[in-house]
Amino acid sequence: xxxxxxxxxxxxxxxxxxxxxxxxxxxxxxxxxxxxxxxxxxxxxxxxxxxxxxxxxxxxxxxxxxxxxxxxxxxxxxxxxxxxxxxxxxxxxxxxxxxxxxxxxxxxxxxxxxxxxxxxxxxxxxxxxxxxxxxxxxxxxxxxxxxxxxxxxxxxxxxxxxxxxxxxxxxxxxxxxxxxxxxxxxxxxxxxxxxxxxxxxxxxxxxxxxxxxxxxxxxxxxxxxxxxxxxxxxxxxxxxxxxxxxxxxxxxxxxxxxxxxxxxxxxxxxxxxxxxxxxxxxxxxxxxxxxxxxxxxxxxxxxxxxxxxxxxxxxx
Amino acid sequence: xxxxxxxxxxxxxxxxxxxxxxxxxxxxxxxxxxxxxxxxxxxxxxxxxxxxxxxxxxxxxxxxxxxxxxxxxxxxxxxxxxxxxxxxxxxxxxxxxxxxxxxxxxxxxxxxxxxxxxxxxxxxxxxxxxxxxxxxxxxxxxxxxxxxxxxxxxxxxxxxxxxxxxxxxxxxxxxxxxxxxxxxxxxxxxxxxxxxxxxxxxxxxxxxxxxxxxxxxxxxxxxxxxxxxxxxxxxxxxxxxxxxxxxxxxxxxxxxxxxxxxxxxxxxxxxxxxxxxxxxxxxxxxxxxxxxxxxxxxxxxxxxxxxxxxxxxxxxxxxxxxxxxxxxxxxxxxxxxxxxxxxxxxxx
Numbered sequence: 001x002x003x004x005x006x007x008x009x010x011x012x013x014x015x016x017x018x019x020x021x022x023x024x025x026x027x028x029x030x031x032x033x034x035x036x037x038x039x040x041x042x043x044x045x046x047x048x049x050x051x052x053x054x055x056x057x058x059x060x061x062x063x064x065x066x067x068x069x070x071x072x073x074x075x076x077x078x079x080x081x082x083x084x085x086x087x088x089x090x091x092x093x094x095x096x097x098x099x100x101x102x103x104x105x106x107x108x109x110x111x112x113x114x115x116x117x118x119x120x121x122x123x124x125x126x127x128x129x130x131x132x133x134x135x136x137x138x139x140x141x142x143x144x145x146x147x148x149x150x151x152x153x154x155x156x157x158x159x160x161x162x163x164x165x166x167x168x169x170x171x172x173x174x175x176x177x178x179x180x181x182x183x184x185x186x187x188x189x190x191x192x193x194x195x196x197x198x199x200x201x202x203x204x205x206x207x208x209x210x211x212x213x214x215x216x217x218x219x220x221x222x223x224x225x226x227x228x229x230x231x232x233x234x235x236x237x238x239x240x241x242x243x244x245x246x247x248x249x250x251x252x253x254x255x256x257x258x259x260x261x262x263x264x265x266x267x268x269x270x271x272x273x274x275x276x277x278x279x280x281x282x283x284x285x286x287x288x289x290x291x292x293x294x295x296x297x298x299x300x301x302x303x304x305x306x307x308x309x310x311x312x313x314x315x316x
Numbered sequence: 317x318x319x320x321x322x323x324x325x326x327x328x329x330x331x332x333x334x335x336x337x338x339x340x341x342x343x344x345x346x347x348x349x350x351x352x353x354x355x356x357x358x359x360x361x362x363x364x365x366x367x368x369x370x371x372x373x374x375x376x377x378x379x380x381x382x383x384x385x386x387x388x389x390x391x392x393x394x395x396x397x398x399x400x401x402x403x404x405x406x407x408x409x410x411x412x413x414x415x416x417x418x419x420x421x422x423x424x425x426x427x428x429x430x431x432x433x434x435x436x437x438x439x440x441x442x443x444x445x446x447x448x449x450x451x452x453x454x455x456x457x458x459x460x461x462x463x464x465x466x467x468x469x470x471x472x473x474x475x476x477x478x479x480x481x482x483x484x485x486x487x488x489x490x491x492x493x494x495x496x497x498x499x500x501x502x503x504x505x506x507x508x509x510x511x512x513x514x515x516x517x518x519x520x521x522x523x524x525x526x527x528x529x530x531x532x533x534x535x536x537x538x539x540x541x542x543x544x545x546x547x548x549x550x551x552x553x554x555x556x557x558x559x560x561x562x563x564x565x566x567x568x569x570x571x572x573x574x575x576x577x578x579x580x581x582x583x584x585x586x587x588x589x590x591x592x593x594x595x596x597x598x599x600x601x602x603x604x605x606x607x608x609x610x611x612x613x614x615x616x617x618x619x620x621x622x623x624x625x626x627x628x629x630x631x632x633x634x635x636x637x638x639x640x641x642x643x644x645x646x647x648x649x650x651x652x653x654x655x656x657x658x659x660x661x662x663x664x
Contacts, residue, residue, distance in 0.1 A: 044503035044504065044505065044506075045503055151592050153592060154592075181358035181359055181530065181593070182358065182530055182532075182571060182574055182575065183358060183570060183571065183574050183588060183589035183593075184358075184588070184592065185574065185588075186573075186574035186575075186586040186587070186588030186589070187588040187589075187590070189586055189588075190585060190586055190588055193585070208503065208504065210504070210578075211533075211575060211576045211577075211578055212576055214576060214578065215576035215577075215586065238578065248505060249504060249505060251508075252504040252505045252507065252508035253504060253533065253578065254507075254508075254511070254531060254533025254534045254536065254537045255533060255536060255537065255578065256532050256533045256536050256560070256572075256575060256578075257536060257560065258536040258537075258556040258557055258560050259557070260536075265508065267505075267508050267509055267512050268505045268508070268509070269509075271473045271475055271476065271506065272503075
């Protein structure tokens with residue numbers, strides 16, 4: 001039986017930007033991530049996907065709701081237990097240029113977690129750094145260099161080594177490949193897939209490149225303006241998308257077969273509304289080709305429409 | 317036959333403290349009237365520098381145009397005076413940049429930015445230019461054009477700003493539109509809108525387009541011909557069908573292999589191109605792709621391959637196309653059933 005490693009219950013993360021304006025970046029989201037799976041999270045800019053990821057690993061405190069990690073509600077843990085949970089949850093950032101301190105040597109960057117948790121010292125620490133560098137496809141002599149001496153793909157490998165240093169169980173990968181060139185993206189994806197098996201990891205993989213998400217994920221969640229719109233296993237999402245937003249999103253991906261290019265596609269009118277003032281009822285209704293009267297009045301329920309396939313839409 | 321744009325043996329270097337960077341090496345191509353040509357390549361492949369040189373946008377120094385020619389409607393642009401260039405820029409050739417926020421003037425209402433070119437090039441009066449500008453705003457699908465005319469760029473979303481850029485570029489009915497990664501900064505659903513718009517306008521006005529992108533999906537959907545650049549050279553040039561179905565350069569194979577398949581439910585491992593792009597300060601003596609190429613032969617490291625003509629519209633710069641080279645099968649086909657998997661590392 002597979003166990004849920006992370007359970008999210010009615011999670012909310014609000015940002016107050018003015019005395020009377022609140023952005024509901026993550027608004028009442030519930031889902032779970034099974035142990036050992038890769039959960040893909042997609043959505044456009046401003047959908048709240050990165051906020052959700054950062055809230056899960058505790059970089060930001062949730063405004064409301066519960067995060068249950070490995071059976072323990074993070075809210076109810078004492079300081080020391082929380083520290084242990086934090087050690088098991090790590091994050092890899094999008095921009096490999098901005099997320100590495102330019103004034104620190106690569107070895108020290110990787111060892112930050114080791115030092116903070118006092119895992120190794122002296123010779124053991126050095127050996128651990130070398131081992132990590134090799135594990136991500138770099139070599140031990142790189143430890144003495146500075147981040148600017150590396151290419152984007154190599155820096156992302158350093159970011160991965162840093163996350164692995166404390167032997168995490170759960171890794172949030174926040175758009176780890178979107179800043180990289182196509183030929184390098186596949187290298188990093190393959191590395192992440194290898195590490196998942198060898199280190200026994202669970203991933204939350206955040207991206208806006210649906211092709212890569214489909215490739216790497218077991219299950220996928222689609223977000224729009226702070227809400228989860230649809231959630232299912234990755235094949236179902238692509239063969240049988242239920243929510244009109246998912247349908248449009250999938251239809252918008254340029255196909256890499258020129259003979260297919262003449263197909264009809266759903267082009268959404270307009271831009272996503274401002275997250276400071278989302279539409280009433282269903283947040284997608286202003287751009288939805290199937291919008292009905294009820295969509296403006298009532299927020300659709302999050303329900304399991306088919307087995308293991310959830311969506312929030314009045315059509316179902 | 318006369319081409320609309322003809323680029324021959326273009327060489328561009330940049331002088332830096334680290335030495336001279338060879339950004340574009342011996343690039344030749346042409347664009348015909350009304351056609352959409354895509355240039356694909358990774359960062360540093362020289363694709364942007366190539367098209368910037370057409371517009372005369374290479375800063376000299378540090379840039380040095382070492383040689384070659386760029387002929388537009390039979391006229392040599394590299395030796396044109398500033399005054400002559402001004403007549404071409406913005407009027408006969410329009411350009412759209414990647415980031416619409418940094419390419420619009422933040423202190424000027426967008427309507428004036430569209431009208432500017434009309435007043436300069438078409439000698440319209442202010443009133444006429446305003447009328448035409450409002451018409452352009454409407455044509456690129458921005459609602460409430462009269463109201464939008466008086467707004468500043470920060471009041472527009474990313475997709476809307478890119479529409480404004482398109483309106484500026486197309487205002488004077490150019491013969492050629494250069495679009496440098498026009499949708500890279502946009503979300504997928506907005507990218508779909510902008511691509512639809514560009515396709516529609518292209519059909520209506522018969523403007524030729526050079527589309528620069530790194531997204532092979534965008535290429536497949538919009539272009540008729542494709543050129544692939546790597547390390548400053550053009551490695552392959554073909555029709556869009558030939559490029560996807562019968563590519564002849566291992567770099568193109570690598571690119572097609574490293575994108576995930578959206579169709580079907582089976583999972584296969586991606587085959588990445590190992591290594592990283594060449595250092596352009598001292599490019600390899602032979603083919604720039606040779607150090608990363610699974611099929612590299614001795615000659616590849618020693619000598620730059622010539623441009624092998626596969627057929628009339630298809631050429632590839634790779635020694636494998638020489639009659640003396642061993643026959644190598646393309647490591648995959650588009651149909652997934654027939655996928656030949658080349659074991660992770662190398663084949664012999």
